[in-house]
Amino acid sequence: MPPQTRYLVVDPFAGSCNTLYWILRHLPRSRGIAFEFDSKVYELTRRNITGLDRAIELIHGDYKSLLDRLDPPLSDAIIVFVAPPWGTALHEVGGLDLRRTEPPITDIITRMGQACPDHRLLFAIQVYEKVNAESLTDLQTKVDWFTQKTYDLNVPGRNHGILLGTKGWQP
Numbered sequence: 001m002p003p004q005t006r007y008l009v010v011d012p013f014a015g016s017c018n019t020l021y022w023i024l025r026h027l028p029r030s031r032g033i034a035f036e037f038d039s040k041v042y043e044l045t046r047r048n049i050t051g052l053d054r055a056i057e058l059i060h061g062d063y064k065s066l067l068d069r070l071d072p073p074l075s076d077a078i079i080v081f082v083a084p085p086w087g088t089a090l091h092e093v094g095g096l097d098l099r100r101t102e103p104p105i106t107d108i109i110t111r112m113g114q115a116c117p118d119h120r121l122l123f124a125i126q127v128y129e130k131v132n133a134e135s136l137t138d139l140q141t142k143v144d145w146f147t148q149k150t151y152d153l154n155v156p157g158r159n160h161g162i163l164l165g166t167k168g169w170q171p
Contacts, residue, residue, distance in 0.1 A: 001077055001120070001169075008033065008072040009079045012063035012108060017045050017056055019081055023124075024054040027079075031055040033070065035063035064103075067115040078119045080112050083126040095130030098139050109142045113167050121167040129159040139163070145170040 007030035011020040014034030024032050034056060036042040042060045049056050059066055072078060082105055089100035098105040109123055123143065129150050140146060143165035150161035 004029075006030070006073070006076045007079055008070070008076050009081065010063075010070070010112070011035070011081045011083075013084050014045060014058060015041060017049050017058065019083070020056060021049070021052060021054055023079065023081060024056070030079075031057070033057045033059065035059050035061060035066055037062050064111060067111065070115060072116070072119065074118055076119065077122065078112075078116055079122045079124060080108070081124050081126075082108050084108065090128060091132075095132050096128035096135075097132040098125075098127075098135035099132075100135075106138055106142050109139070109165070109167070113142075118168075120169040123163075123165040123167075125163040125165065127161050127163045129157060129161060131163075139165065143167055 007027050009020060009023050009027065009030055009032045011032065011034040014020065014036040017034050020032045020034050024030050032055065036045060036058060042058065046058050049058060059069065084101045084103055084105065086096065087102045089097045091097065105125060112121060127148065144167055146163060146165035148161060148163045150159050153159055
């Protein structure tokens with residue numbers, strides 16, 4: 001995107017906001033909005049981010065019911081960091097099934113596309129070294145473009161990665 005692009009970075013499952021903080025550190029002209037459903041995690045995170053040097057708005061509640069609070073200018077690009085609870089979605093042999101995360105990753109992509117239909121969206125999705133092929137095919141139908149990178153940090157079979165997908169534009 002052009003160097004003057006402003007970014008809104010959305011984290012639907014904030015937790016500690018650690019990942020959101022680091023994404024914002026690497027994006028000039030960016031601000032973050034994070035949703036946290038768990039009351040205790042929200043309160044701890046709210047206290048922890050008050051002293052940070054990044055613009056993070058932390059909202060207590062479920063991202064699905066609060067997406068209408070997003071109102072970025074149409075010129076802003078939106079980056080969505082997607083790392084929902086994996087629950088039973090990760091299987092030793094079959095890998096990560098993106099349809100079985102809680103909520104399913106394709107549901108998050110669809111909901112964000114509906115909430116921000118006129119924006120350029122970039123999804124940064126935390127994945128595992130092995131991803132269920134059918135769930136990856138399902139995801140491909142929800143985005144305009146995608147690529148996947150696995151980081152070789154651990155022993156084979158124990159590595160994480162990132163899947164990038166776009167809606168409304170292609171690199």
